[in-house]
Amino acid sequence: MKLDVFLSPAGLAANEVAGRSVFVIDVLRTTTVICAALHHGARGVVPVSSVAEASRLAQTLGPEDVLLIGERNCEPIEGFALGNSPLEMAAPGVRGKTLVMTTSNGTSALLAAHGAEEVFVAAAANLSLAGARAREILATRRELVILCAGRESQFGLDDAYAAGRLAILALGGRRRKGLNDGALAAVDLARRYGTSWERPLSMSAAGRQLTRLGRGADVADAAREDAYPVLPVLRDRRITLETAA
Amino acid sequence: MKLDVFLSPAGLAANEVAGRSVFVIDVLRTTTVICAALHHGARGVVPVSSVAEASRLAQTLGPEDVLLIGERNCEPIEGFALGNSPLEMAAPGVRGKTLVMTTSNGTSALLAAHGAEEVFVAAAANLSLAGARAREILATRRELVILCAGRESQFGLDDAYAAGRLAILALGGRRRKGLNDGALAAVDLARRYGTSWERPLSMSAAGRQLTRLGRGADVADAAREDAYPVLPVLRDRRITLETAA
Numbered sequence: 001m002k003l004d005v006f007l008s009p010a011g012l013a014a015n016e017v018a019g020r021s022v023f024v025i026d027v028l029r030t031t032t033v034i035c036a037a038l039h040h041g042a043r044g045v046v047p048v049s050s051v052a053e054a055s056r057l058a059q060t061l062g063p064e065d066v067l068l069i070g071e072r073n074c075e076p077i078e079g080f081a082l083g084n085s086p087l088e089m090a091a092p093g094v095r096g097k098t099l100v101m102t103t104s105n106g107t108s109a110l111l112a113a114h115g116a117e118e119v120f121v122a123a124a125a126n127l128s129l130a131g132a133r134a135r136e137i138l139a140t141r142r143e144l145v146i147l148c149a150g151r152e153s154q155f156g157l158d159d160a161y162a163a164g165r166l167a168i169l170a171l172g173g174r175r176r177k178g179l180n181d182g183a184l185a186a187v188d189l190a191r192r193y194g195t196s197w198e199r200p201l202s203m204s205a206a207g208r209q210l211t212r213l214g215r216g217a218d219v220a221d222a223a224r225e226d227a228y229p230v231l232p233v234l235r236d237r238r239i240t241l242e243t244a245a
Numbered sequence: 246m247k248l249d250v251f252l253s254p255a256g257l258a259a260n261e262v263a264g265r266s267v268f269v270i271d272v273l274r275t276t277t278v279i280c281a282a283l284h285h286g287a288r289g290v291v292p293v294s295s296v297a298e299a300s301r302l303a304q305t306l307g308p309e310d311v312l313l314i315g316e317r318n319c320e321p322i323e324g325f326a327l328g329n330s331p332l333e334m335a336a337p338g339v340r341g342k343t344l345v346m347t348t349s350n351g352t353s354a355l356l357a358a359h360g361a362e363e364v365f366v367a368a369a370a371n372l373s374l375a376g377a378r379a380r381e382i383l384a385t386r387r388e389l390v391i392l393c394a395g396r397e398s399q400f401g402l403d404d405a406y407a408a409g410r411l412a413i414l415a416l417g418g419r420r421r422k423g424l425n426d427g428a429l430a431a432v433d434l435a436r437r438y439g440t441s442w443e444r445p446l447s448m449s450a451a452g453r454q455l456t457r458l459g460r461g462a463d464v465a466d467a468a469r470e471d472a473y474p475v476l477p478v479l480r481d482r483r484i485t486l487e488t489a490a
Contacts, residue, residue, distance in 0.1 A: 012398075154425075155427045181400050181449055182399065185434055191437075203429060205425060
């Protein structure tokens with residue numbers, strides 16, 4: 001059994017994800033927003049690395065079916081329909097649309113999982129579903145990767161805590177052989193903070209920055225466990241609900 | 246007050262260390278070896294990034310005053326006088342020599358601290374001295390960086406635990422405002438594992454690899470707190486005892 005948690009995509013070698021099952025986590029806010037969008041009826045989410053690429057892709061796909069969403073430095077992007085708040089995803093315009101998304105850290109982590117056998121999107125918002133699937137994968141394939149987006153290529157407390165919560169569900173109470181150093185630490189952190197998301201999220205640099213910018217409601221929404229109970233999966237550059245595959 | 250712990254040098258931006266006081270940690274084994282070497286009378290240690298550079302530098306400095314030391318994949322390097330074991334540093338040939346050193350992770354972390362105002366070398370082997378100096382710096386400069394070497398650009402449990410132990414000494418029991426996410430997690434891990442180095446070191450991937458390779462004695466030596474009570478400082482590419490400056 002092999003359970004690897006990578007606490008940031010920086011320095012991740014391609015062979016560490018190639019052919020494996022990967023859960024990507026960016027609780028504040030990218031993976032929470034993806035869960036919210038699909039829960040509210042978006043057809044799919046396409047993560048891209050730059051604003052320019054997002055605009056080009058929207059033209060290619062046809063602007064009438066596409067919404068541009070995302071942020072830079074936690075703020076909405078000029079000319080984009082929506083920012084990167086899970087609360088915005090309840091807007092009626094989201095249903096039926098393909099969202100082209102670019103964010104500072106989260107979309108990079110999703111793109112860093114390129115080459116994986118399968119890529120799932122995880123957050124507090126879909127913890128139970130993601131945990132059940134992670135447990136199933138670990139039981140059958142005997143290995144699993146959890147990849148944290150972190151923050152500016154560095155460790156993020158929010159994502160590390162989430163990785164620990166997901167790892168604990170994946171392990172299902174079994175002993176801790178086969179965990180890499182990141183997984184051992186993530187599990188330790190999850191145990192240290194207990195089951196409430198508020199504290200690790202509000203203490204994290206990402207949470208503090210959002211609160212400073214008046215976006216504390218996003219932090220509170222991202223802390224609602226199983227608020228958006230869907231399991232998004234990334235296939236061929238596009239994230240959809242798993243059942244839609 | 247600002248205490249930053251970077252859990253790996255991957256993705257570290259130059260402005261995150263520029264002009265600051267940095268403690269570099271690679272408990273298994275680079276920073277332990279540096280403490281051991283200086284404790285046993287080496288004149289200095291020069292960290293370099295490649296085997297070729299080490300050989301060139303030895304020629305330049307004059308082979309009679311220089312020993313080449315280091316490892317690749319935990320194994321000694323062909324043609325080098327010594328490997329990367331703290332136990333080897335007790336050899337009589339070390340006294341009075343300049344050691345030119347290249348290792349897989351540790352020397353990279355030391356070189357990543359380029360541009361810092363001052364760079365100290367820390368390990369279990371010099372925890373009390375490093376902790377006292379870190380506390381003094383935090384009290385006067387109101388900021389401090391602890392940089393973990395990690396392992397292959399990723400998180401290493403051994404170094405994160407050490408960073409937490411050092412951060413706790415630097416903070417001296419004060420409250421935890423001004424800690425970045427890495428510092429919060431390192432302090433949490435240090436509290437979780439308590440004051441014995443054996444467990445985090447032997448559980449870490451680096452410790453397990455060394456033990457598998459028959460180098461368990463190095464892990465045990467690196468776990469001896471204050472075994473080599475010196476405070477090495479890096480200045481102008483060369484690491485010496487602080488009092489020698």
